[in-house]
Amino acid sequence: MVVEDEVPLATLVGSYLERAGFEVTLSHDGARAVGTAREVDPDVVVLDLGLPGLDGVEVCRQLRAFSDCYVVMLTARSEEVDTLIGLSVGADDYITKPFSPRELVARIQAMLRRPRTTPRPASEDADGSEQHRTFGALTIDPVGRDVWCDGEPVALTRTEFDLLATLSTRPQMAFSRSQLIETVWGPTWVGDEHLVDVHIGHLRRKLGDDANQPRFIRTVRGVGYRMGTGS
Structure with missing residues (x-):
């Protein structure tokens, strides 16, 4: 349209x-x-x-x-x-x-x-069905494309979900903006990579995540973003 x-x-x-x-x-x-x-x-x-x-x-x-x-x-x-x-x-x-x-x-x-499901991590069940991914109070269902935070459902756009799901496939791995662009927007996308920052900001607001004291999404200076709050 x-x-x-x-x-x-x-x-x-x-x-x-x-x-x-x-x-x-x-x-x-x-x-x-x-x-x-x-x-x-x-x-x-x-x-x-x-x-x-x-x-x-x-x-x-x-x-x-x-x-x-x-x-x-x-x-x-x-x-x-x-x-x-x-x-x-x-x-x-x-x-x-x-x-x-x-x-x-x-x-x-x-x-x-763009695929509507994300790559299967090592936590996949033996029968091929993927488990929910849990990060403290945050739960992600990559198959049903549902997200809950503090027990409440969170409404995300397709792109916001794809970005969160991509980060959650490799907890503690720092994804660069270019890696996230290639995975979420596709290798043919051309534009400003700071588009990622805008969508990360939306995710944080919807998840009640403070960038200064993150519960779920951590900024890795000079690189990009990763799930988790550890150093």
Whole structure:
């Protein structure tokens, strides 16, 4: 689904996606886009940040109330604040105008190739079923894609879950941003690796995790992140 008020651009993006084999729905109005998304249940939404009326941020907020589709945010400005605002409501990726429609198609294809389960760790049961992963008050079910913290379910976006699940596959291993990008976003992803930092920030807020006194996700200076709080 492409949500863009510039009709020629929306049509151009839609034509590239259709040529790549996607079924495409176009919308040029934020408020209508939310209703249309409920009807068509898209796998990916390409969403312009600067929509008139109901802007991209609010559309994304409303989408996240009923859908875990991937969201790629389009922004006409490169300032970091726009990126952070867009991602704070659950966008999985962003691209700045002007952009190459081919690059956008490649990013979407990479997103949809992402596995919905993570590599099986050594804690796997003999029958091949993976156990829940527990880190203190945090429990991760990699098969059911559920997370509980302090006994309460935690609602994560697909990307947030994939990031947490990847970190949890190798407790105490420090993952670099580039390793996390390659695993979660895919090897063809191109952009600012600090996208990882934004999503880690979202995870910490949802898990009630303080970066200065982490319970679950620890920053490894000069490297990236790892699960656990040990030195």
